[in-house]
Amino acid sequence: MARSPTVYDVAQAAGVSIATVSFTFSRPSRVRPATREAVLAAARALGYVPSASARGLAVGRTKSFGLIFWDGSTPPPGPFDEVNAGLRHFPRWVHEVQYGIERAAWRHGYAIMVGDGDATDVDTTAVDIAGRVDGLVLLPRMLSPETLMRVAERIPVVSVTEGAADPHLNSITVDNRQGMTDLVRHLVEVHHIRSATFVGAPDTADYRARFAAFRDVLEQAALPALDDADRPDAYVCRTDADALDLLTELRGRGIRVPEDVIVTGFDGLAAGLISQPTLTSVRQPMYDLGVAAVDLLLNRIADPRSPAEHRRFPVELTVRHSCGCPA
Amino acid sequence: MARSPTVYDVAQAAGVSIATVSFTFSRPSRVRPATREAVLAAARALGYVPSASARGLAVGRTKSFGLIFWDGSTPPPGPFDEVNAGLRHFPRWVHEVQYGIERAAWRHGYAIMVGDGDATDVDTTAVDIAGRVDGLVLLPRMLSPETLMRVAERIPVVSVTEGAADPHLNSITVDNRQGMTDLVRHLVEVHHIRSATFVGAPDTADYRARFAAFRDVLEQAALPALDDADRPDAYVCRTDADALDLLTELRGRGIRVPEDVIVTGFDGLAAGLISQPTLTSVRQPMYDLGVAAVDLLLNRIADPRSPAEHRRFPVELTVRHSCGCPA
DNA sequence: TTGAAAGCGGTACCAC
DNA sequence: GTGGTACCGCTTTCAA
Numbered sequence: 001m002a003r004s005p006t007v008y009d010v011a012q013a014a015g016v017s018i019a020t021v022s023f024t025f026s027r028p029s030r031v032r033p034a035t036r037e038a039v040l041a042a043a044r045a046l047g048y049v050p051s052a053s054a055r056g057l058a059v060g061r062t063k064s065f066g067l068i069f070w071d072g073s074t075p076p077p078g079p080f081d082e083v084n085a086g087l088r089h090f091p092r093w094v095h096e097v098q099y100g101i102e103r104a105a106w107r108h109g110y111a112i113m114v115g116d117g118d119a120t121d122v123d124t125t126a127v128d129i130a131g132r133v134d135g136l137v138l139l140p141r142m143l144s145p146e147t148l149m150r151v152a153e154r155i156p157v158v159s160v161t162e163g164a165a166d167p168h169l170n171s172i173t174v175d176n177r178q179g180m181t182d183l184v185r186h187l188v189e190v191h192h193i194r195s196a197t198f199v200g201a202p203d204t205a206d207y208r209a210r211f212a213a214f215r216d217v218l219e220q221a222a223l224p225a226l227d228d229a230d231r232p233d234a235y236v237c238r239t240d241a242d243a244l245d246l247l248t249e250l251r252g253r254g255i256r257v258p259e260d261v262i263v264t265g266f267d268g269l270a271a272g273l274i275s276q277p278t279l280t281s282v283r284q285p286m287y288d289l290g291v292a293a294v295d296l297l298l299n300r301i302a303d304p305r306s307p308a309e310h311r312r313f314p315v316e317l318t319v320r321h322s323c324g325c326p327a
Numbered sequence: 328m329a330r331s332p333t334v335y336d337v338a339q340a341a342g343v344s345i346a347t348v349s350f351t352f353s354r355p356s357r358v359r360p361a362t363r364e365a366v367l368a369a370a371r372a373l374g375y376v377p378s379a380s381a382r383g384l385a386v387g388r389t390k391s392f393g394l395i396f397w398d399g400s401t402p403p404p405g406p407f408d409e410v411n412a413g414l415r416h417f418p419r420w421v422h423e424v425q426y427g428i429e430r431a432a433w434r435h436g437y438a439i440m441v442g443d444g445d446a447t448d449v450d451t452t453a454v455d456i457a458g459r460v461d462g463l464v465l466l467p468r469m470l471s472p473e474t475l476m477r478v479a480e481r482i483p484v485v486s487v488t489e490g491a492a493d494p495h496l497n498s499i500t501v502d503n504r505q506g507m508t509d510l511v512r513h514l515v516e517v518h519h520i521r522s523a524t525f526v527g528a529p530d531t532a533d534y535r536a537r538f539a540a541f542r543d544v545l546e547q548a549a550l551p552a553l554d555d556a557d558r559p560d561a562y563v564c565r566t567d568a569d570a571l572d573l574l575t576e577l578r579g580r581g582i583r584v585p586e587d588v589i590v591t592g593f594d595g596l597a598a599g600l601i602s603q604p605t606l607t608s609v610r611q612p613m614y615d616l617g618v619a620a621v622d623l624l625l626n627r628i629a630d631p632r633s634p635a636e637h638r639r640f641p642v643e644l645t646v647r648h649s650c651g652c653p654a
Numbered sequence: 655t656t657g658a659a660a661g662c663g664g665t666a667c668c669a670c
Numbered sequence: 671g672t673g674g675t676a677c678c679g680c681t682t683t684c685a686a
Contacts, residue, residue, distance in 0.1 A: 004481045006663055017673045022665060032671060047477040052459035053389065054663030056380030057678045064440065064459075069429070080427065080614035087597055090426055090614070091418045099417055100407065102396070106443035111456060113391065113440045116433035129438060132379035132391075150374040154331050270414055274600050287407035287417070333679055344657045349681060359655060381679030384662045 005046040013042035025050070056132075065110050065297060066133035067101055068126050068142055070094060070117035073241070087271040088244060093286060094139055097160060100290020101137055108298060110134070123147040130155060135297035137290075138162075141204050156300035158293045161284075162205055170296040171310045172289050176206050179282035179315035180213035183264055184236060186280075186317060188221050191262060191324050193233035197226045199246060200238030207238045210266060233262060234323070240265035240272050240281055247275055247322070258324040268318055277321035284315050332373040340369035352377070383459075392437050392624055393460035394428055395453050395469055397421060397444035400568065414598040415571060420613055421466055424487060427617025428464055435625060437461070450474040457482060462624035464617075465489075468531050483627035485620045488611075489532055497623040498637045499616050503533050506609035506642035507540035510591055511563060513607075513644060515548050518589060518651050520560035524553045526573060527565030534565045537593060560589060561650070567592035567599050567608055574602060574649070585651040595645055604648035611642050 007018040014021070016035060023031050024039040031039070042048075056062045071094055076083035084090055102112050115129040117139060126143050130136055130151040138159045143151070148169070151157055158170040187193045196218060202211040214236055218225050226232045237243035243265030250257055257263050257277055265272055268283030296309050321327035334345040341348065343362060350357050351366040358366070369375075383389045398421055403410035411417055429439050442456040444466065453470050457463055457478040465486045470478070475496070478484055485497040514520045523545060529538040541563055545552050553559045564570035570592030577584055584590050584604055592599055595610030623636050648654035 004663095007665095008663080018664080019666080019673055019675090020671085023672085026665080030671070035671080044473075044477075047480050049454055049477065049481045050458045051384065051663050052455070053380045053383030054678090055458075055665075057378065057384050057680085058663080058665040060678070062380065062459075079612070080618075081610070081612050084614070087600070090423060091597075095422065095426065096417060099422065102441055102443075106446065111440050111442045111459075113438050114429055115438045116429075119433065127376055128379070131377045131382075132389075132438075146371075150376065153374050154376045270418070270597055273414070283408070285406070285408050287411070291407075334681095335679080345680080346657055346659095346682080347655085350656085353681075357655075362655080378679055381662090382681075384664085385679080385681040387662070 004051075005048050006051070007048075009046055010039065010042050010048050013046060014038045061134050062132060063110055064113050064133045065101070065105050065294065066113045066115060066129040066136045067098060068117040068122065068129060068136070068138055069098065069114050070139040070142055072118075072141075086244075087269070087274060091270055092241070093267050093269065093284070096286035097139065097290040097293075100287035101294055102290075103287075104291040104294035108294070110294075117142055126151060134301060137293045137297070140206065156297050156304075158296045160289055160293050167310075168308050170300065170308050172292050172296070172313070173310070174206075174284050174289070174313045174315050176209035176315070177213040179266065179284075179317065180210045180236075181217055182317040183266070183280075183282050184214055184217040186319065187234050187236070187262060187264070187323060188217065188223065191234070193223070193262065195224050195226050195230075195232040196234040196236050197228060197230070197232040198238065199228075199235050200242040202238065210238055231261060235261060235263045237263065237265050240267040240269040240279060243279055243281070243322070244269075244271055244275055247277075247279075251276075257322055262324055263322045265322075268316075272318075272320065275322075278327055280320045280323035280325065281318050282315050283318045285313050289313060331378075332375050333378070334375075336373055337366065337370050337375050340373060341365045388461050389459060390437055391440050391460045392428070392432050392621065393440045393442060393456040393463045394425060395444040395449065395456060395463070395465055396425065396441050397466040397469055399445075399468075413571075414596070414601060418597055419568070420594050420596065420611070423613035424466065424617040424620075427614035428621055429617070430614075431618040431621035435621070437621075444469055453478060461628060464620045464624070467533065483624050483631075485623045487616055487620050495635050497627065497635050499619050499623070499640070500637070501533075501611050501616070501640045501642050503536035503642070504540045506593065506644065507537045507563075508544055509644040510593070510607075510609050511541055511544040513646065514561050514563070514589060514591070514650060515544065515550065518561070520550070520589065522551050522553050522557075522559040523561040523563050524555060524557070524559040525565065526555075526562050527569040529565065537565055558588060562588060562590045564590065564592050567594040567596040567606060570606055570608070570649070571596075571598055571602055574604075574606075578603075584649055589651055590649045592649075595643075599645075599647065602649075605654055607647045607650035607652065608645050609642050610645045612640050616640060 007021045011018045011021045021039055024036050076089050105112050115125045119125050123144055135156040140162045160172045198214050202208045243263050265279045265281040268281050272279030272281050292311050319325045334348045338345045338348045348366050351363050403416050432439050442452045446452050462483040467489045487499045525541050529535045570590050592606045592608040595608050599606030599608050619638050646652045
């Protein structure tokens with residue numbers, strides 16, 4: 001790990017100026033073939049690797065987007081594979097969104113810088129990452145409003161699946177209301193439930209929307225929303241993660257799903273495909289959310305004074321066995 | 328998106344020099360509380376976001392690791408979710424390794440920069456990413472030897488699951504030989520196969536090791552390794568991806584698995600949990616491979632003159648239904 | 655405790 | 671077509 005060669009070293013070795021070295025890489029046509037060859041040969045011989053920091057500083061762009069990764073799950077201690085049996089920790093919602101972001105960014109020549117949104121001080125992480133990239137994707141429940149504004153003033157920011165409190169911020173959301181409505185109607189009309197309980201704290205915009213839809217459908221059907229004390233006909237969980245946890249708990253208590261009680265999730269995680277029973281849920285188009293996020297970022301970069309965009313994606317009821325439908 | 332405030336702006340607003348601003352953030356104890364407050368207030372008021380490019384240039388480190396992502400699958404066109412039904416495209420081997428890398432890196436305060444290894448010119452991508460980070464993780468089958476050496480001369484590099492051709496490069500491998508041996512022995516001893524065919528090109532070190540083990544076990548048992556023309560008792564695939572493709576093809580031809588023929592994979596993808604039939608395979612500890620990769624990188628950074636490390640991980644036979652064992 | 659100033663490694667404008 | 675050079679924004683040594 002000797003000191004890395006720089007443009008200066010390459011220039012000297014090739015007997016040209018650093019400007020010529022720079023041009024050789026940025027606009028090869030502007031430099032005479034013979035000179036170009038000499039520069040490239042010198043670069044190769046020295047093992048020249050351009051410093052992105054220097055370039056970024058000079059041009060003011062980094063050709064990369066940042067992603068503040070938010071997991072929301074306590075990372076498993078111990079051997080991951082064992083703890084993850086049943087796909088409980090991977091892949092989750094974020095991973096699939098991230099994959100969409102990555103592919104979309106790569107297609108446009110951007111790299112992705114992923115920072116830890118589960119760190120104790122997310123705001124610091126966010127500012128740190130923001131300082132390195134040309135645009136930032138935020139996942140739900142992340143930053144303090146002040147940090148958010150601070151970052152958004154510097155680079156384009158898109159918030160995935162959190163209604164934009166501030167209309168100046170780009171956002172991607174999903175149709176939580178429609179998804180939850182479809183789900184609960186299915187339970188009412190097909191499985192004739194007489195009561196239901198909503199499981200999970202409605203503490204983000206997404207979840208509040210889901211809970212509201214849940215409550216509305218029950219009201220329309222004149223059915224009661226029971227609290228945890230009673231055993232309802234159905235537990236409607238705010239996320240798949242909640243639902244999977246509940247399945248485990250119910251099994252421990254000897255309560256059968258779906259025979260004794262119905263359980264449903266929301267998100268469409270892979271784990272719901274292999275759970276016992278398989279999980280009825282509402283599937284979000286996670287990959288596409290990620291792709292759209294990059295799209296908005298690129299739009300803002302192409303035209304910084306364009307207005308903020310807000311896109312809403314449809315979701316899809318996925319009927320499986322935990323609601324009593326055939327597996 | 329006005330011009331971003333810099334240390335100069337903050338210094339001016341706070342009535343101090345840029346050195347003091349810098350110290351306020353890097354060594355707060357070195358500056359008098361009153362001064363510190365003034366600087367922080369100014370920074371907050373201006374919405375100061377430090378430029379990582381400038382810092383990186385100044386200190387020569389970026390506190391980030393690079394990952395050249397290699398998928399090996401043709402990215403699905405069209406709506407991803409539909410194409411990915413059955414988890415065929417996500418999550419794959421790389422995704423789980425990546426997750427391990429990310430978590431491990433974050434734990435040590437490093438961000439992860441992910442670049443596209445499926446791009447037409449991987450070498451260029453690699454050099455580009457290498458110029459931005461303090462260490463690089465390479466996934467299988469990636470770079471030309473020249474590029475590899477060039478990059479490795481500049482920053483620590485660890486190659487995941489590719490035997491280190493060059494002993495100077497850190498590497499993580501898995502015990503392909505043992506895994507394949509266990510698998511084929513299972514087929515011979517439990518399912519009494521009389522013949523088998525290896526499916527998939529043995530074009531990397533990993534796969535060559537698997538094929539060698541496959542052949543050796545058959546030889547010891549005095550059994551023939553048939554080529555594709557004949558129908559063997561078992562198709563032993565070099566990867567799960569190959570096996571899943573084969574399952575689809577066989578179903579199309581009306582051939583039943585495992586009744587008519589056995590099919591096995593290698594890797595332990597999630598898709599094998601929900602395939603019809605579920606897939607007998609050999610599971611790699613992907614997450615742990617990622618964690619180990621970061622570990623090696625950190626070791627080299629802590630002591631640049633320490634010798635290259637090579638770690639080999641055990642794998643585990645995962646018996647499911649496609650070999651004829653009970654589902 | 656604070657400030658002045660010299661880099662860090664590129665880019666790109668302006669001369670020649 | 672090529673070279674000289676002034677930045678880009680931050681860190682860090684050295685003096686005050």
